[in-house]
Structure formats: C-alpha cells, structure tokens
Amino acid sequence: MKLSLWTYEGPPHVGAMRVATAMKGLHYVLHAPQGDTYADLLFTMIERRDHRPPVSYTTFQARDLGADTATLFKTTAQDAVARFAPQAIIVGASCTAELIQDDPGGLAATLGLNIPVIPLDLPSYQRKEGFGTDETFLQIVRHLAKPCARSEAITANLIGPTALGFRHRDDITEVTRLLADMGIGVNVVAPMGATPSDITRMGAAHFNVLMYPEHAESAARWMQQNLGQPYTKCVPIGVGATRDFLAEVAGITGLPVRADTSRLRLPWWTRSVDSTYLTGKRVFVFGDGTHVAAAVRIAREEMGFTVAGIGCYNREMARPIRALAQSLGLEAVISDDYLDVEEAIAALQPELILGTQMERHIGKRLGIPCAVISAPVHVQDFPARYAPQMGWEGANVIFDTWVHPLVMGLEDHLLHMFRDDFEFHDAAGASHHGGQHSERAPEPETLVQAMPAGNDSNVIWLAPAEKELKKIPFFVRGKARRNTESYAAERGIAAISVETLYEAKAHYARG
Amino acid sequence: MKDLPEIGCSNTPVLKQRGQREVFCGLTGIIWLHRKMQDAFFLVVGSRTCAHLLQSAAGVMIFAQPRFGTAILEEKDLAGLADSQTEIDREVARLLARRPDIKQLFLVGSCPSEVIKLDLAKAAQRLSAQFAPHVRVLNYSGSGIETTFTQGEDGCLAAMVPVLPATQDAGLVLVGALPDVVEDQALALLADMGIENVTCLPARRAGEMPAVGPNTCFALVQPFLGDTLDALQKRGARHIPAPFPFGAEGTTLWLRAVADVYGVSDEVFARVTAAPRARAEKAIAAATETLGGKSVFFFPDSQLEIPLARFLTRECGMTAIEVGTPYLHRDLMASELALLAQGPVISEGQDVDLQLDRARAARADLTVCGLGLANPLEAEGLATKWAIELVFTPVHFYEQAGDLAGLFARPLRRRALLAPLAPVVEAAE
Numbered sequence: 001m002k003l004s005l006w007t008y009e010g011p012p013h014v015g016a017m018r019v020a021t022a023m024k025g026l027h028y029v030l031h032a033p034q035g036d037t038y039a040d041l042l043f044t045m046i047e048r049r050d051h052r053p054p055v056s057y058t059t060f061q062a063r064d065l066g067a068d069t070a071t072l073f074k075t076t077a078q079d080a081v082a083r084f085a086p087q088a089i090i091v092g093a094s095c096t097a098e099l100i101q102d103d104p105g106g107l108a109a110t111l112g113l114n115i116p117v118i119p120l121d122l123p124s125y126q127r128k129e130g131f132g133t134d135e136t137f138l139q140i141v142r143h144l145a146k147p148c149a150r151s152e153a154i155t156a157n158l159i160g161p162t163a164l165g166f167r168h169r170d171d172i173t174e175v176t177r178l179l180a181d182m183g184i185g186v187n188v189v190a191p192m193g194a195t196p197s198d199i200t201r202m203g204a205a206h207f208n209v210l211m212y213p214e215h216a217e218s219a220a221r222w223m224q225q226n227l228g229q230p231y232t233k234c235v236p237i238g239v240g241a242t243r244d245f246l247a248e249v250a251g252i253t254g255l256p257v258r259a260d261t262s263r264l265r266l267p268w269w270t271r272s273v274d275s276t277y278l279t280g281k282r283v284f285v286f287g288d289g290t291h292v293a294a295a296v297r298i299a300r301e302e303m304g305f306t307v308a309g310i311g312c313y314n315r316e317m318a319r320p321i322r323a324l325a326q327s328l329g330l331e332a333v334i335s336d337d338y339l340d341v342e343e344a345i346a347a348l349q350p351e352l353i354l355g356t357q358m359e360r361h362i363g364k365r366l367g368i369p370c371a372v373i374s375a376p377v378h379v380q381d382f383p384a385r386y387a388p389q390m391g392w393e394g395a396n397v398i399f400d401t402w403v404h405p406l407v408m409g410l411e412d413h414l415l416h417m418f419r420d421d422f423e424f425h426d427a428a429g430a431s432h433h434g435g436q437h438s439e440r441a442p443e444p445e446t447l448v449q450a451m452p453a454g455n456d457s458n459v460i461w462l463a464p465a466e467k468e469l470k471k472i473p474f475f476v477r478g479k480a481r482r483n484t485e486s487y488a489a490e491r492g493i494a495a496i497s498v499e500t501l502y503e504a505k506a507h508y509a510r511g
Numbered sequence: 512m513k514d515l516p517e518i519g520c521s522n523t524p525v526l527k528q529r530g531q532r533e534v535f536c537g538l539t540g541i542i543w544l545h546r547k548m549q550d551a552f553f554l555v556v557g558s559r560t561c562a563h564l565l566q567s568a569a570g571v572m573i574f575a576q577p578r579f580g581t582a583i584l585e586e587k588d589l590a591g592l593a594d595s596q597t598e599i600d601r602e603v604a605r606l607l608a609r610r611p612d613i614k615q616l617f618l619v620g621s622c623p624s625e626v627i628k629l630d631l632a633k634a635a636q637r638l639s640a641q642f643a644p645h646v647r648v649l650n651y652s653g654s655g656i657e658t659t660f661t662q663g664e665d666g667c668l669a670a671m672v673p674v675l676p677a678t679q680d681a682g683l684v685l686v687g688a689l690p691d692v693v694e695d696q697a698l699a700l701l702a703d704m705g706i707e708n709v710t711c712l713p714a715r716r717a718g719e720m721p722a723v724g725p726n727t728c729f730a731l732v733q734p735f736l737g738d739t740l741d742a743l744q745k746r747g748a749r750h751i752p753a754p755f756p757f758g759a760e761g762t763t764l765w766l767r768a769v770a771d772v773y774g775v776s777d778e779v780f781a782r783v784t785a786a787p788r789a790r791a792e793k794a795i796a797a798a799t800e801t802l803g804g805k806s807v808f809f810f811p812d813s814q815l816e817i818p819l820a821r822f823l824t825r826e827c828g829m830t831a832i833e834v835g836t837p838y839l840h841r842d843l844m845a846s847e848l849a850l851l852a853q854g855p856v857i858s859e860g861q862d863v864d865l866q867l868d869r870a871r872a873a874r875a876d877l878t879v880c881g882l883g884l885a886n887p888l889e890a891e892g893l894a895t896k897w898a899i900e901l902v903f904t905p906v907h908f909y910e911q912a913g914d915l916a917g918l919f920a921r922p923l924r925r926r927a928l929l930a931p932l933a934p935v936v937e938a939a940e
Contacts (some may be wrong), residue, residue, distance in 0.1 A: 034532045
C-alpha cells in the first residue's frame with residue numbers, strides 16, 4: 001500500500017478512455033463497478049466536450065457479484081454495439097473488475113460481433129494513466145493498421161494527441177502548418193479525430209510524427225517495424241526544437257527545410273531590453289517527461305533562465321530526465337508524490353515554477369509564481385483561443401505564458417526603487433494580477449527573538465538583519481534568505497547580521 | 512402554502528430499470544464530510560481509481576494538505592505477498608505521526624477492498640485500541656458496489672452511532688451534515704422556540720459529538736440517512752418523521768414536526784418562524800418569475816430529488832416530468848411523496864441510455880443531471896442544472912430557500928441572456 005493525497009495520473013483505464021474519447025466511431029465497453037462513471041465528467045467538464053465519452057460501463061453492484069457478472073458484461077457489449085453502431089470496440093476492465101477475472105476480451109470474442117473487438121490488458125495495480133493511453137493506442141493500431149501502398153505525395157501521420165491532453169487540439173493545427181510549409185500532407189491524425197477505418201490506412205503515410213511519446217511511442221515503434229515507417233524523435237516545442245524537428249523531417253523525406261517564420265516573435269521578444277530582467281531567473285521544471293525536456297531547453301536557450309531543478313512524474317521517462325538533470329549538474333525529482341515535489345521546490349526557492357496544475361497550487365502555497373507546461377490538466381488549460389505549445393506560434397504562446405506570472409521588467413525596477421512606498425508593499429503583488437502571489441502565511445510583524453533559519457543548520461537571524469530582509473521585495477526574498485543562510489553556513493557564521501546579508505548578496509551577485 | 516394533497520405520489524408505481532448507472536459512489540461524500548468534521552481524516556483503502564475519483568470530484572484542489580487520502584493497493588497486496596493489516600497499520604501510524612491534529616480517523620472501504628474482503632472493522636478496532644484515547648478509528652464502506660453518492664455519508668454517520676456516549680437526559684439531535692452557517696441558523700430557530708439541549712451529528716469536532724439514549728429525539732435534515740436512522744433507533748432514540756427542510760414550506764413542516772414533539776405553542780411557533788418564512792417566500796418568489804410554468808426532469812443523483820421536486824412543484828410553480836432517485840427509501844420519503852402531486856414518473860435506479868431517451872423525448876425546460884451528462888445535453892439544446900451543486904451548496908432552511916430556487920433559475924436566466932447567440936452557438940469540438 002502506498003498513501004496518496006493527490007495524484008498526477010489516473011488509473012490506466014482512464015488512459016484508455018482518453019484514446020477512445022479522442023477517436024470517432026470507436027466504443028469502449030468497460031467492466032467496472034457503479035461509481036467509475038465519474039470519469040465521464042473529466043471529459044465533459046474539464047475539456048467541455050459536447051458528447052458523452054463513448055464508454056459503456058457494466059456498473060455492477062454487490063448483488064451482481066454473487067450472480068453472473070460475465071453475462072452482465074456480454075449484455076452491456078451487445079447493447080452498446082446495437083445502440084452506438086461503432087466501427088470497432090475496445091474492451092477491458094477497471095481495477096475492481098480486474099479482481100473478479102471475468103476476461104472481457106474472451107467474453108466479447110464469444111459474442112460473434114461483426115466488428116473488430118480489441119481486448120485491452122491494463123494492469124490497474126501496477127500501471128497508470130500514461131501506460132493506458134500508450135498501450136491502448138498500440139493495441140488499436142496493431143489490430144487495425146495493415147501495410148498498404150504509400151500515398152503518392154509525401155504524407156505523415158500525426159500520432160499521440162488524445163482527449164484531456166495539454167493543448168493537443170492546437171498542436172495538431174500547428175504541426176500540420178509546419179509540415180505544409182515543407183510541402184508535406186497529413187495522412188491520418190490519431191487518436192484525436194481518427195475513426196477505426198482511418199487507422200486501417202495509416203500505412204499510406206511515409207513517416208510518423210510522434211507528437212507525444214507518452215501516448216504513442218509503442219505504436220510508433222510497432223509501425224516502424226511492421227509498416228516500415230520511420231518516426232520523428234524531436235518534439236517541436238520551442239524555437240530550437242522546432243528547427244531541429246524540421247531538419248529531422250528533411251532528413252527522413254529528402255525534402256529541403258522550408259519554414260515560414262513570419263509569425264514567430266519569441267526571438268525578438270526575448271531580446272527586447274524589457275526582457276533583460278529575465279536573465280538568470282531560477283526556474284524549477286516539473287511535469288511529464290516530454291514537456292519537461294522541451295521546457296528546460298527553452299528556459300535555458302530561449303529565455304535566458306537558470307534551471308535550478310527538474311523532474312517528472314511519469315516513471316517511463318525517468319531515464320532521459322535523470323540524464324538531462326545530470327548534464328545540468330542537477331539531480332532529478334522522479335516522483336508522483338506531490339509532497340516530494342513541494343519539498344524540492346521549498347528547498348530550492350526558485351523564482352518561477354514551470355509545472356502542472358499541482359505545482360501551480362504548490363506555488364500558491366509558497367508564494368512562488370507558476371506557469372503550467374504539462375498535463376494533468378484543469379479547465380483553465382482548455383482556452384477558447386488558439387494556444388498551441390508546438391511550432392512557431394507555440395513558442396510565442398510559451399513566451400507570453402511564462403512571463404505572465406512574473407512581475408514585469410520595468411515594474412521590477414520600480415519595486416527596487418520605491419520599495420518602501422505604500423503602493424509597492426509586498427502584499428500588492430504584480431499590478432496585472434489583482435494582488436495575487438502574496439505569501440499565504442505572512443511572517444510575524446515583529447521579531448521578539450532571533451529567528452531560526454529555514455534550513456537545517458544552526459544559523460539564526462539577528463533582529464536587524466531580519467528587518468532588513470523584509471525590505472527586500474517579497475518575490476526575491478525567499479532566494480535572498482536562502483542564499484544568505486547557505487553563505488553563513490558555509491562560513492560557520494552562527495548569527496546573520498545586516499553585514500552578512502549584504503556580503504552574501506555581493507557573493508551571489510550575478511553580473 | 513397550498514393545501515396538502517391526500518396521497519400525492521404515495522401509490523404511484525415506481526419505474527425500475529437495470530442498466531448503466533451514471534452515479535457517483537459513496538466515497539464522494541468524503542468531499543463534504545472532511546470539511547464538516549475539522550479534526551477527522553478519511554483514509555480510503557482502495558485503488559488509484561478511488562484516489563482519482565476523489566481528486567476529480569473535489570473539482571478544485573485544496574491548497575492545504577487535504578484531510579483525506581487513499582492507501583492505494585498494489586500488486587503485492589493482492590498477491591498476498593504483503594499482509595494488508597500490517598500495511599494499514601504502517602500507513603496509519605505514518606499518517607497520524609504527520610498529522611497530530613487528527614482526532615478521528617475513518618478507514619473507508621472501496622470496491623477493491625470489499626471484493627478482496629479486506630477486514631477494515633478489525634483494523635479499526637485494533638488501531639482504535641492502539642491510538643486511544645487521542646484518536647478514535649472507525650470504518651465504513653463507500654464502495655460503488657454497495658453505495659451511491661450520498662449513501663457514503665449515511666455509512667459514515669451510521670458507523671459513528673454505536674460509539675456515541677450514552678445518556679438518559681432528554682435531548683434533540685439534528686442528523687446530517689450541514690454547512691456550519693446553516694446549522695447555526697437551525698439551532699437558533701429551535702432555541703428561540705425554547706427547545707433545549709440540541710446537538711448535531713456529525714459535530715464539528717470529535718469532542719462535541721452528541722450523546723444518545725432512550726430520551727433522545729432526532730430529526731433528519733438529509734433524506735439519505737436510512738442506515739443512520741436504524742442505528743439511532745437501536746440506541747433507543749426516537750425519530751421525528753417530517754418532510755425535509757427545503758424551501759419555506761419544507762422548513763416550516765420540518766420545524767412544526769419538531770415543535771410538536773416539544774409542545775411548542777402555535778403562538779411561539781408563529782412568532783419565531785414568521786419573519787424568516789416571509790423572507791424565504793419573498794426570495795423564492797423572485798426565482799419563481801423564471802421557474803413558474805416550466806417543466807423539470809430529474810436524473811438520479813443524491814436522493815434529494817423527491818424533496819426537491821416537491822419544492823419546485825409546490826413553491827416555484829414548476830411541473831415535474833420524471834423524478835429519478837438512485838434509491839427510494841419508502842419510510843423516509845412517505846411524507847414527501849404524499850406532498851408531491853400526481854403526474855411525474857417516479858423512477859428508482861437507472862438505465863442511463865433509456866433514461867436519456869426519455870429526457871430527449873420530454874425535452875423538459877430544465878433537466879437536472881450529473882456533470883457527465885450536463886454539457887452533452889446542453890449541446891442538444893436542453894437547459895440543465897448540474898446536480899452536484901445541490902449537494903455542495905448551502906440550500907437548507909429558510910435563509911437558503913431563495914438560493915435553492917436560484918440554483919434552478921440561473922441556467923434558465925442565463926439561456927435567456929445568451930439568446931442572441933443561440934443560432935450560431937456550436938459546441939466546440
């Protein structure tokens with residue numbers, strides 16, 4: 001048993017639902033107890049979908065357990081096929097149904113349905129949502145995709161986008177544009193928007209664009225082996241990565257790189273003098289492995305940030321993220337326990353978090369601004385406007401999104417100049433946020449005795465130094481405090497004076 | 512107040528269909544129970560699905576460390592490689608060490624823990640002995656195979672009843688979790704009538720739980736507490752049957768039933784209730800301008816459906832087409848069914864596809880349903896009210912009667928406001 005308070009990933013059958021819901025003409029018959037239908041609302045509410053997910057649940061109850069749950073499953077499957085007339089069905093069990101071992105795949109095979117029946121084996125007590133999406137899409141492709149003649153013009157399949165993905169809807173549009181600029185058409189986008197019959201003609205594409213390795217890497221490998229289709233390894237999030245992606249596509253297709261960057265603004269926006277204040281801002285990056293790796297590159301090469309810590313919640317990506325961390329001289333946080341992540345953030349005191357909705361809440365608690373870069377998603381991650389992460393427009397969106405939570409450049413200077421002015425007091429926060437980002441638990445007004453330091457050392461703060469610390473704008477105070485404490489600890493200084501504070505400031509000054 | 516009908520829907524045959532049930536399981540009750548009991552922790556022993564459900568049902572994450580969590584069963588627990596009881600002991604010890612503020616711990620059974628027959632009662636007993644007197648450990652089941660949505664609260668309260676302190680003193684217990692502000696209003700009304708020694712189950716803190724005995728009377732403020740009712744009667748307490756305190760009429764009838772037991776005079780009753788009742792009626796009248804003459808269709812959700820249909824039809828001028836409830840407790844609903852005029856289909860349980868067919872055919876002016884169905888039905892042109900808000904929002908007693916009517920009126924008002932967009936609105940892909 002493992003105690004979990006908040007989770008980054010749902011169970012694997014929710015991953016299967018993300019694939020089924022993204023597709024059309026496919027139905028999922030799920031052996032599951034009453035109550036598991038809660039998952040429908042993830043799609044209808046978070047993503048504002050206007051249709052119920054194409055899922056029929058057996059919703060068995062205690063009284064069925066003594067009777068015949070296998071018949072219940074068969075009836076449910078037959079009714080679903082009759083009512084929804086899908087081109088194919090996927091069948092499987094949720095965690096409880098896995099325990100009663102009814103074998104949905106075997107049962108469905110006995111029904112003599114005249115459509116493909118794709119059984120899913122998703123071990124609920126070992127794996128999670130990400131495995132569910134990847135495995136489900138693999139099984140659908142394995143069962144339905146067949147070798148076929150390549151399209152005359154060069155085309156690609158875009159694979160990986162699912163329901164409840166982080167900006168998948170708009171990434172498809174952006175990647176389609178990137179390919180169109182090079183004269184490459186799209187054969188099939190899957191799972192998002194594809195029907196089972198579309199899957200059968202995936203073999204016509206010359207290659208696959210693996211948009212999200214989390215959801216489609218297994219299918220990409222299978223198609224490489226069985227349909228002879230190479231797939232792209234570079235995920236085009238960020239300016240540099242998009243350029244690398246186009247070069248990779250050129251290598252696969254033999255076509256020259258052609259790119260219309262007339263709409264790309266990030267390079268100039270980040271060079272503009274107002275962005276000087278971004279230099280060396282310490283960021284903590286956490287999310288799914290793919291988005292984290294992309295964000296780290298953008299943070300360093302395109303925003304001029306310093307990456308202070310990284311990690312991912314999906315163990316499937318632990319190896320590449322550990323390697324990436326090592327190359328930056330960091331140790332990766334590989335955990336799906338948000339308390340571990342919170343602890344890492346609290347210890348590092350970054351100036352900005354690039355994370356998930358979970359880190360956004362951690363940031364609120366700690367008074368650290370956060371921009372969201374990855375699933376798990378929230379209704380806010382489905383904006384009405386066009387907001388991709390991939391390609392040129394994705395880079396523009398990322399620049400705006402990451403800068404928005406920060407106190408703006410000129411305002412940053414004003415805060416330094418007028419830090420005692422009543423309008424610039426700490427709790428005021430950034431002017432464009434209506435006063436958010438104030439620390440939740442303000443420090444006590446007066447310090448009767450010396451304050452113990454936040455770290456494990458025995459360093460204490462003398463009252464005048466503590467008072468001086470409070471004059472530092474709140475959004476850099478955490479860092480100043482941490483730096484001063486480590487400076488003192490390293491030098492064996494037991495009590496921090498105003499002098500120590502400024503010595504440390506000079507020591508850590510970053511030119 | 513309209514004349515009370517003789518039998519209303521008391522003898523209406525109940526439509527029962529067996530198919531997919533689009534309802535929450537009893538674990539969902541943890542979302543409001545943990546807010547109500549401020550020193551309680553709810554530890555679900557279950558799967559990743561349970562954890563995901565709680566997080567999704569909570570809708571927004573709570574900034575602080577939540578007072579609920581899931582001990583997720585893993586492969587080794589199922590394969591018998593780990594002793595589940597030892598595992599529970601370890602997780603509970605860890606949890607209580609980190610949360611010294613916790614005074615009550617509920618071990619909550621789930622579908623998987625029920626299927627593998629994990630004995631949580633045994634665990635609760637052992638842990639109670641170990642952590643007494645600082646923490647009391649109880650268990651109940653919130654599993655979907657046994658409970659629907661609000662039945663989780665019933666299970667929780669029923670589990671508490673046997674360990675409530677015993678008393679011979681006369682007293683009144685209000686049973687059912689209410690938001691503190693609403694509870695305070697109810698207590699104030701009863702105090703103004705001169706009724707003394709009134710307590711609440713659940714109390715806000717472990718040390719304030721009511722004592723029960725043969726001279727205890729109790730009144731339910733929620734309609735889904737059948738097991739708790741039985742448990743209290745087993746302790747010798749006396750149930751005061753009444754319609755539920757929704758709307759001006761429901762609140763008045765509920766208060767009257769309690770007042771009659773305590774011999775409150777008509778004069779005192781009128782003095783105490785006149786002003787808040789008038790306020791409630793005025794507030795309801797405002798919403799009735801929108802709701803009057805409109806039809807309503809209830810999908811099953813919380814067992815609040817029959818009392819709410821009674822409120823909407825008798826006080827807001829609506830007509831009910833179908834009133835679905837996940838479970839129909841005949842005794843508890845007797846007075847409500849009698850008040851509900853004949854006409855609507857009363858359905859218990861669900862085959863969601865067949866019920867959707869009926870809802871589409873009926874095209875009620877307002878369809879009350881769960882979050883999984885609301886947007887899809889809106890996209891088909893039906894106005895909906897998502898049912899879970901009726902459980903999470905303060906809606907009981909006089910001062911909230913207008914808010915309750917407002918919850919139903921708002922979707923209709925919003926539709927009217929957005930009418931100019933109607934021809935071009937297409938739900939996004």
